[in-house]
């Protein structure tokens with residue numbers, strides 16, 4: 001058990017990673033369990049009293065207005081929230097998850113090596129890492145760009161490289177922050193199909209402003225407002241059942 005830096009010296013964030021092979025007992029089989037998580041940036045509350053669990057095989061969509069806390073929640077799941085307080089338990093070791101950030105970061109090197117380096121850091125030998133990188137780039141339609149400096153690619157192309165980097169790791173959990181946001185309409189459809197494919201046998205948590213995409217990809221929808229979870233429902237119930245008023249207004253506004 002290790003603790004990360006607490007916010008304001010209040011409650012420490014406890015991150016619990018059971019040893020590999022530990023048997024899940026009833027009640028603690030969640031891949032991620034968050035209890036009363038608070039994240040503040042100075043005076044700004046990014047997440048407030050968030051309590052939820054995510055189980056293997058779920059496809060969870062995070063929705064909500066700009067600044068509602070979607071990216072922050074993804075960061076907490078990925079273990080990247082030094083300002084968090086509360087209790088966080090996970091059964092997924094860091095190498096079992098891949099995160100696609102909202103603004104992908106490209107290193108000043110070839111597209112191929114940007115992907116290969118991630119594999120190499122996960123213990124894959126360099127030559128094999130380069131081969132796997134080219135295969136992953138092919139999956140996102142960028143095989144022809146493998147030799148280019150990644151920093152010279154367009155925003156949408158860089159997002160696809162970041163997706164290739166995530167796929168190549170073959171993680172048990174995919175954390176994707178607005179994975180199709182800066183893609184053109186054709187690429188959006190193609191990448192969405194890739195995500196649907198990649199989600200088979202995996203756990204997927206993604207943020208999206210595209211409710212059509214949420215309907216197509218998600219099994220569960222979490223609606224955030226000002227850092228609070230106001231709805232957490234199976235996808236059919238979210239779109240067909242009664243919702244808290246704020247969530248109903250949000251869906252109405254997004255669909256309008």
Ligand SMILES: Nc1ncnc2c1ncn2[C@@H]1O[C@H](COP(=O)(O)OP(=O)(O)OP(=O)(O)O)[C@@H](O)[C@H]1O
Pocket residue numbers: 041044045046064065066067068069070071072073102
């Ligand atoms: N590094 C940071 N420093 C200060 N405030 C931050 C930081 N990151 C996020 N915040 C604040 O935390 C809140 C939640 O932000 P977050 O990025 O999680 O929202 P989001 O739902 O992902 O929004 P968007 O739809 O715009 O991506 C916002 O008020 C934001 O301004």
Ligand SMILES: [Mg+2]
Pocket residue numbers: 070071072102177207
């Ligand atoms: Mg965000």
